Each structure stands twice: as C-alpha cells, then as structure tokens.
Amino acid sequence: MGTFTWGNDALALTFETPDDGPAAVAGLRTTDLDVCFDHRMPLTEILATGTGHWLANDRLVHTDIGRSLRYVSHQESVNGSVHRLDVTLAEAALGLTVTVHYELPQGVPMFRTWVTVANTGDPADAASPVLGADDTIVLESVTSLVSAFGAPSGKSADCDAWRLLECENEWLGEGRWHATPTSDLFPRLAQQMTGHNPRGAHSVVNTGTWSTGRHTPLALLESKTLGLAWLFQIEHNAAWRWEVGRDSEDGYLALAGPTNVDHDWVKRLAPGESFDTVPASATIAPDFDGAIANVTAYRRAMRLAKADNARPRVIFNDYMNTINGDPTTDKLLPLVKGAAESGAEIFCIDAGWYDDTGDWWPSVGEWMPSKKRFPGGITEVIDAIRGAGMIAGLWLEPEVIGVKSPMAKSLPETAFFHRYGRRVVEQERYLLDLRDPAARKHLDDTVDRLVNDYGVGYFKFDYNVSPDTGTDLNADSAGDGLLGHNRAYSAWVEGLHQRHPELIIENCSSGGMRMDFAQTSRFQVQSTSDQQDFRLYPAIAAAAPMLMTPEQAGNWAYPNANDNPEEFVFNLNTTFLGRFFLSGYINRMSAEQRELIVRAVEAYKRHVQPVIGSSVPFWPLGLPGWNDTVLALGLKAGDRSFVTVWSRDGEGGDVTLALPQLRGKSVETETLLPVGDGFVEWPVSWNADDGTATVSVPNGGGYISRTFEFREA
Known part of the structure; x- marks a missing residue:
C-alpha cells in the first residue's frame, strides 16, 4: 500500500495505491475543505x-x-500556470x-482529467477472449472521471x-x-x-452533435x-454520458464521452495503438455559490486567451426579429448607421x-457574396460598417453544405459524413467531415x-x-467517426485563432444547442437562444452563466418600435449583464x-463592460424557473454587485434579494x-x-425590469 499527494495551494488530491486493488483518490483538500472518500472507486472504468x-x-x-488495473508509476510536471x-x-x-491525466490551473480549485488507453501488444494471457487473433482490443466505453460523493473529514x-x-x-427553451x-x-x-451494490443509476445521455440539445454535460x-x-x-x-448512482457505502458519479450502448461507438486498438477519452472536469466547494465561483475561474483560466475576453465589445446583429435571413444593401445600410449611432462596436x-x-x-456552402442582394458588392456594406468605426461580421455555418450548393458536387465524397455507403443528409444539408x-x-x-479580401473581423x-450517430466512413464505428470529426473541428477553430489572432468568433448552434466547454473555451461569444419572444427570454438569460462566463453570454435584446417604454427597457435589461447583444429595426x-x-x-460601457470579465455570477432569488413571475441575475465585481430584476406580468410587491457578499456593510x-426621466423608480431598502x-416592484402587471448597482459605501 502506498499513497501520494499532488496539487497546489488551491486544491490537492491524495491517491492510494494498494498492491491488491486499483488505485483510487482517497482525499481532496482545498483552502476550506478536507474531504475523504472512504468508498474507493477506481480512477477509470473500461469496458472492452x-x-x-x-x-x-x-x-x-x-x-x-x-477493478483489475494496478498502479505502476506517476509523474508530475508544470506547463506555464497549469500543474x-x-x-x-x-x-x-x-x-x-x-494513463490517467490530471490538470490543475494555478490558484483555481477545479481539475481536469482524461484517460489514455494503450494496447502494448504484450499480453500476459495470450489466450484471453478479449484479444482478437491479431491481439486487437475493442473498447466499448472508457470513463474520464469517476468519484464517490465523499464526506468532510470526521x-x-x-x-x-x-x-x-x-x-x-x-x-x-434553454437553461x-x-x-x-x-x-x-x-x-x-x-x-x-x-x-451487492445496486445496479441502476440516474444516467443522462446526449446523442449527436447538439451537445446541449436536450440536457447539459454539466450538473451539480x-x-x-455535509457542507459540500x-x-x-x-x-x-x-x-456524452454522465451518471450518478448509489453504492452500498456511498453515492458515486461517472463521466464519459461516447459509449457503445448509447452512441454506436467502439474503438479498435491494435498493438501499439492508443485512445484518449474526452476531457472532464470537477470541483468541490462548501456550497453552490463556491462551486459557481470555482467553475467561473476555471473557464477563464482554461480558455483561449483573447483580448476581447476582458472587455467584451457591444454587438449588433441584423437577424432576430429584424431581417431574418434576407439581407440586402438597402436593408442593411440604415441599420449600420443606426447601430453605429447607438454605440455598437461590432455589426x-x-x-x-x-x-x-x-x-x-439549402444553398449554404460556397460562401460567395450574392450579386443580387448586393448590386454594388458586399464590400459596400462592409466598408460602411468599418467606416462607422465598427468591426464587420458575417454569419457562417461551416460544418454543413446545402444540397443545392455547388460545393455538394465539387468536394470529394470523403469530405462528407456517410453511413452504410450513403451521404448523411439532414434538413437539406450534407455534413462536412473535418x-x-x-x-x-x-x-x-x-x-x-x-x-483578407473583405476585412471581416467577426464570425x-x-x-x-x-447527424445522429455520426459517420462510419474510415472509422471503426459511426460514433468513432463522429468523435474524430468533432476533435478535428475544435482543432480547426484553434487554427483560425492562430492565423488570425484578432478574430472574434461567436458560437451559435440553433441558439444554445452546443454550450459545452469544448465550444465555449474556443469562442469569445456564445449565443444562448433563438427565442424571439422577449417575455420568455429572461429565464434563458438569467440561467446562462451556469454554462459560460458572463462576458460570453449573448442574450438577445431586440426592442421594437411598437413596444411601450417599459417593454422596451425590459428587452434591453435582458442583455445588460452579459455580452451586449442588440438587434431590431x-x-x-x-x-x-x-x-x-x-x-x-x-451605461453598459461605463459600469459593466470594464468589470464583467472578472465578475462572478450569483442568483439573488435562486436559479430561474421557466414560469417564474419574478427572476433575477446578479454579478459580483469587487466591491460592487449588479442585479437585474425582471417582473413578468405579476402583481407587484416586495422582492427580497439575497446579497450575502455585502452582509454587514453599508451599501449605496x-x-x-x-x-x-419618465420611468417609475423602484424603491430599494437595505438590511x-x-x-x-x-x-x-410596482403593481399593475406588465413586463417591467430594472438593473441595480449595489456599492459598498
């Protein structure tokens, strides 16, 4: 039996390495926690x-x-600020x-882990039924993270x-x-x-490439x-698949990428070949607020470093409740002028x-500007955007080719997803295999x-x-092909940033259908929804920082000339504590x-923009319910806290906001x-x-909203 401890001042893990059992995490320590895992779980679980x-x-x-894995060795290293x-x-x-890999950013009590499985080609049991005639091993699932729930020491x-x-x-209906x-x-x-242990579990599974299409790969x-x-x-x-379950001694959690039973995934390993699982990460804190602070810090520490992260620019986009995919020079130029006069920094x-x-x-894929829509060339509009002092942006859907696009015929067959010898098609799109x-x-x-040719600085x-299960062309299984494509896509995005370091890229997947950290760590902006009803959007906006940093959250504000003044402001408040994301005529x-x-x-540029990149989200009324009449989102930024309150056609009355970070202090x-002028003041009293x-909140119903700043006096 051996033990060793690894980590830094923010978090440390203690490992136990018995001679007659699998290695396991026996303890976890942070600055305010000492957690024991008396129920030992292997560092990884593998089905072949x-x-x-x-x-x-x-x-x-x-x-x-x-259960049969045995400890061999361990090695520590430091790469920049990551242990x-x-x-x-x-x-x-x-x-x-x-090999089970762990990464821990300096000063952040949240770790990342993934697993490499290698076939050495030197089995001690050459007659094992697991091995093929050529000593091939067929993997069916490999976990990236397994842990018991644990308990505080004592x-x-x-x-x-x-x-x-x-x-x-x-x-x-995200979030x-x-x-x-x-x-x-x-x-x-x-x-x-x-x-015996029980045999069931609460399993949550995502299929296809909308990683947050039905559920999220993040939970608490x-x-x-226990104070954990x-x-x-x-x-x-x-x-992906995650699950939590009960064992006889404690609960457990297990996280994995694709599996055979859920995703038609297998991976064949010939001697000398290896496979890496998808990454997973975790943090443990005394309470919900502590866990959110930890993951927010982790997101900033482990994402691509881009200048736009710290001071997010204001965006105008012509789509939502406005042009809706029918742009022309005549429609765009008045919007460009209006956006610039409003203070937008990106169009x-x-x-x-x-x-x-x-x-x-169905015509997407060639990405050549329309001559009918832009008789003078699209550069006329782009030059107007840049001439007004804004960064010019364009929409792309890079991973698909429309069935009516010329690229559907000019690209080779190997460039597309296939299953059973046929191209995969979904809603008049073929899917590119990167x-x-x-x-x-x-x-x-x-x-x-x-x-280079048009001066676009934002996509x-x-x-x-x-694409459902994926592509079986040049793959061990459809799930294997899908995993390879998604890893290639992430690498492709990283390559864009390397070639064009000033480029700003927004991640949108039918709104918020792909809000996982593999995406948000590589994009400066994250679209949160395609929701077009301003009355429903606050529930989405208020929940958005659960899956991204506040400065990434692109919550639409699409005020309408027919809105009454309070509804107009209600719209604007929906985007105010995120990335200011504007549309409308x-x-x-x-x-x-x-x-x-x-x-x-x-007001956004003066109060929020300078500090949102270091703020921490909180929820003064708890996480929003979809049908809640009153919702609230807060951001902590040093000695200041911002809170947006939305009242959705309620009866009014007093609403009590929890701001524990300011307890015992004099507050303005x-x-x-x-x-x-012209708006009713909402009285605020501080305890x-x-x-x-x-x-x-005033009586009288309607859709009304305010954003407040609470400062230490």
Missing part, C-alpha cells in the same frame, strides 16, 4: 468486447478492467497500459444527504434547471442484505447537511448574404478569403442540424426610443437601467444585518 462488469449492470462503473499529473496503470493480462458518507441539480434544454433529492433518485433497497450535487457541493462537466461538443450580417436564389437554407483534408482546406480558404458560426424607432438604446449602451444603491435588499 469480451469483458464486462464484475456485477451485472448497465452502469459505467464496476467493470472487470477497472499536471500522469498516473500510469496496467492490466497485465490484456497488455493494457492506462463525517460519514450519506448518499441520501444530497440533491442533484441538472438542466433540461430545448430549442427556444431550465431543477433539483431532485438523491433519496428520490435512488430508492432505499436494503442492498446490504444481499452483499449539493449537500447542505460537487460541480462536474464533460468537456465535449458531441456525444454582424447574418444568414442569407451568399444566396442568389431567395432560398438561403477529418478530411479537402473539407478543412475548403473552410480555411473561405475564412482566409473573407478576412458568427452557426450549426442548425445534427433601429431605423424605424422614434428619437426617444433610439435615445433609450444609446443610454443603455453608454443606484438604478443603472433605465436611465433618464445590512442579513445582507438582503428589498425591492418594491
């Missing part, structure tokens, strides 16, 4: 064809290979070498003392979080009388009784700019041309279809309405939005003893 579970079940855990640990394990009978583990916080997503006690998820079974476990909160995520932009021309047919959906050099060259040439990358608005937009942008309050602010 010819092996199974040592107890029959359909979980990711309790596998024969996971790394590689723990090498072996399964001698099969000739498997498994306390006993209690699987029933937790609640699971998870999210339901839907196109136009619907809900909590379930683990005692409701896992019934008491008296399994100790059988001598919180126990107020887990936050865990799978950092992958396609197929993005959305879908349709390339289409001469009047049907922009493992293929011709597909990558086509997209590289497209972006380089638009940047909105959209993604509106999903500014040229059709009254002078008073345009002035409201100007004042909102000025200012209304940031709306700015100017320093319990750190709460009571806001009096």
Whole structure:
C-alpha cells in the first residue's frame, strides 16, 4: 500500500495505491475543505468486447478492467500556470497500459482529467477472449472521471444527504434547471442484505452533435447537511454520458464521452495503438455559490486567451426579429448607421448574404457574396460598417453544405459524413467531415478569403442540424467517426485563432444547442437562444452563466418600435449583464426610443463592460424557473454587485434579494437601467444585518425590469 499527494495551494488530491486493488483518490483538500472518500472507486472504468462488469449492470462503473488495473508509476510536471499529473496503470493480462491525466490551473480549485488507453501488444494471457487473433482490443466505453460523493473529514458518507441539480434544454427553451433529492433518485433497497451494490443509476445521455440539445454535460450535487457541493462537466461538443448512482457505502458519479450502448461507438486498438477519452472536469466547494465561483475561474483560466475576453465589445446583429435571413444593401445600410449611432462596436450580417436564389437554407456552402442582394458588392456594406468605426461580421455555418450548393458536387465524397455507403443528409444539408483534408482546406480558404479580401473581423458560426450517430466512413464505428470529426473541428477553430489572432468568433448552434466547454473555451461569444419572444427570454438569460462566463453570454435584446417604454427597457435589461447583444429595426424607432438604446449602451460601457470579465455570477432569488413571475441575475465585481430584476406580468410587491457578499456593510444603491426621466423608480431598502435588499416592484402587471448597482459605501 502506498499513497501520494499532488496539487497546489488551491486544491490537492491524495491517491492510494494498494498492491491488491486499483488505485483510487482517497482525499481532496482545498483552502476550506478536507474531504475523504472512504468508498474507493477506481480512477477509470473500461469496458472492452469480451469483458464486462464484475456485477451485472448497465452502469459505467464496476467493470472487470477497472477493478483489475494496478498502479505502476506517476509523474508530475508544470506547463506555464497549469500543474499536471500522469498516473500510469496496467492490466497485465490484456497488455493494457492506462494513463490517467490530471490538470490543475494555478490558484483555481477545479481539475481536469482524461484517460489514455494503450494496447502494448504484450499480453500476459495470450489466450484471453478479449484479444482478437491479431491481439486487437475493442473498447466499448472508457470513463474520464469517476468519484464517490465523499464526506468532510470526521463525517460519514450519506448518499441520501444530497440533491442533484441538472438542466433540461430545448430549442427556444434553454437553461431550465431543477433539483431532485438523491433519496428520490435512488430508492432505499436494503442492498446490504444481499452483499451487492445496486445496479441502476440516474444516467443522462446526449446523442449527436447538439451537445446541449436536450440536457447539459454539466450538473451539480449539493449537500447542505455535509457542507459540500460537487460541480462536474464533460468537456465535449458531441456525444456524452454522465451518471450518478448509489453504492452500498456511498453515492458515486461517472463521466464519459461516447459509449457503445448509447452512441454506436467502439474503438479498435491494435498493438501499439492508443485512445484518449474526452476531457472532464470537477470541483468541490462548501456550497453552490463556491462551486459557481470555482467553475467561473476555471473557464477563464482554461480558455483561449483573447483580448476581447476582458472587455467584451457591444454587438449588433441584423437577424432576430429584424431581417431574418434576407439581407440586402438597402436593408442593411440604415441599420449600420443606426447601430453605429447607438454605440455598437461590432455589426454582424447574418444568414442569407451568399444566396442568389431567395432560398438561403439549402444553398449554404460556397460562401460567395450574392450579386443580387448586393448590386454594388458586399464590400459596400462592409466598408460602411468599418467606416462607422465598427468591426464587420458575417454569419457562417461551416460544418454543413446545402444540397443545392455547388460545393455538394465539387468536394470529394470523403469530405462528407456517410453511413452504410450513403451521404448523411439532414434538413437539406450534407455534413462536412473535418477529418478530411479537402473539407478543412475548403473552410480555411473561405475564412482566409473573407478576412483578407473583405476585412471581416467577426464570425458568427452557426450549426442548425445534427447527424445522429455520426459517420462510419474510415472509422471503426459511426460514433468513432463522429468523435474524430468533432476533435478535428475544435482543432480547426484553434487554427483560425492562430492565423488570425484578432478574430472574434461567436458560437451559435440553433441558439444554445452546443454550450459545452469544448465550444465555449474556443469562442469569445456564445449565443444562448433563438427565442424571439422577449417575455420568455429572461429565464434563458438569467440561467446562462451556469454554462459560460458572463462576458460570453449573448442574450438577445431586440426592442421594437411598437413596444411601450417599459417593454422596451425590459428587452434591453435582458442583455445588460452579459455580452451586449442588440438587434431590431433601429431605423424605424422614434428619437426617444433610439435615445433609450444609446443610454443603455453608454451605461453598459461605463459600469459593466470594464468589470464583467472578472465578475462572478450569483442568483439573488435562486436559479430561474421557466414560469417564474419574478427572476433575477446578479454579478459580483469587487466591491460592487449588479442585479437585474425582471417582473413578468405579476402583481407587484416586495422582492427580497439575497446579497450575502455585502452582509454587514453599508451599501449605496443606484438604478443603472433605465436611465433618464419618465420611468417609475423602484424603491430599494437595505438590511445590512442579513445582507438582503428589498425591492418594491410596482403593481399593475406588465413586463417591467430594472438593473441595480449595489456599492459598498
């Protein structure tokens, strides 16, 4: 039996390496926690064809290979500000070498982990049914992270003392979080009388490439009784599975990318070949707020470093409730003028700019500007954008080729997804396979041309279809082809940033269908929804920082000339505590309405823009419910806290906001939005003893909203 500890001042893990069992994490320490894992779980669990579970079940855990892995060695290193640990394990009978990798950014108590499985080609049991005639091993699932729930040092583990916080997503209905006690998820079974662990689990699975299309690869476990909160995520932009379950001694969590049973994924490893799992990451904190602070810091530490991250520019996009994919020179030039006068810093021309047919959906892929829509050339509009002092942007959907696009015939067959010898098609689109050099060259040439020849400095990358299981062309399985494509796509995006370091890229996938960290770590802006009803959007906007940094959250504000003044401001408040993301027919608005937009942008630039890149989100009323009448989102920024409150056709009355970070302090309050006369002031009273602010929402219903700043006096 051996032990060793690895980490830094923010977080440290203690590993136990028995001679007669698998290596396991025995403890975790942060500056304010000392957690023990008396229920030992292997560092990884592996299913391969010819092996199974040592107890029959359909979980990711309790596998024969996971139990038979033995510790070999470990190595520590540091790369810049990131500490790394590689723990090498072996399964001698099969000739498997498994390396579990850990990364920990300096000063951030959240770690990343992934697993490398290698076939050494030197099995001790050459007759094992797991091995093919050529000593090939066929992987069916490999976990990236496994852990017991644990308990603080000196306390006993209690699987029933937790609640699971998870999210339901839907196109136009993103960010619907809900909590379930683990005692409701896992019934008491008296399994100790059988001598076996239970066999079920609460499993959450995503298929295809809309990684957040129905659920999210991020969830939390919180126990107020034990004073602990887990936050865990799978950092992958396609197929994944996570599960939580009950064992006899404690609960457990397990995270994985694609699996055979869920995603038609297998990976064949011939001797000398290896496979890397998708990354996963986790943090443990005393409570929910601590876990959110940790993951927010982790997101900033582990993303691509870009200048726009710290001071996010104000964006105008012509699509939502405005041009809707039908741009022309005559429609755009008045909007360019209005956006510039409003203080926008980026103007993005959305879908349709390339289409001469009047049907922009199936014609995507060649990315040549329309001559019908822009008789004087699209450069006339782009030059107007740049001449007004804004960065020019264009919409692209790079991963697809429309069935009516000329590129559908000119690119080779290997550039497209296939299954069973046929191209995969979804809603009149073929899907590009970025493992293929011709597909990558086509997209590289497209972006380089638009940047170099047209002066484009911003792209909105959209993604509106999903290919189900994937592609079996040049792959061990459809899931294997899909995983290869998604990794190639991420590498392609990184290459764009390297070639064009000033480029700003927005990630949009039918709104918020791909809000995983593999995406958000590579994009400066994240679209949160395609929701077009301003009355519904606050629930999406308020929940957005659960999956991204506040400065990335592109929540649409699309004020309309027909809105009454309060509805107009309600729209603007929806984007105010994120990346200011504006649309709407500014040229059709009254002078008073345009002035409201100007004042909102000025207030954002003065108060929020300088500090949002270091702020931490919080929820003064708890996470929003989809049908809540009153919702609130807050940002902590040093000695200031910003809070937006939306009232959706309610009865009014007093609303108590929790601001524990200001408890015991003298506080000054200012209304940031709306700015100017003609709006009813919402009275605010401060209670320093319990750190709460009571806001009096006017009676009378309607859709009304305010953003406040609370400052230490």
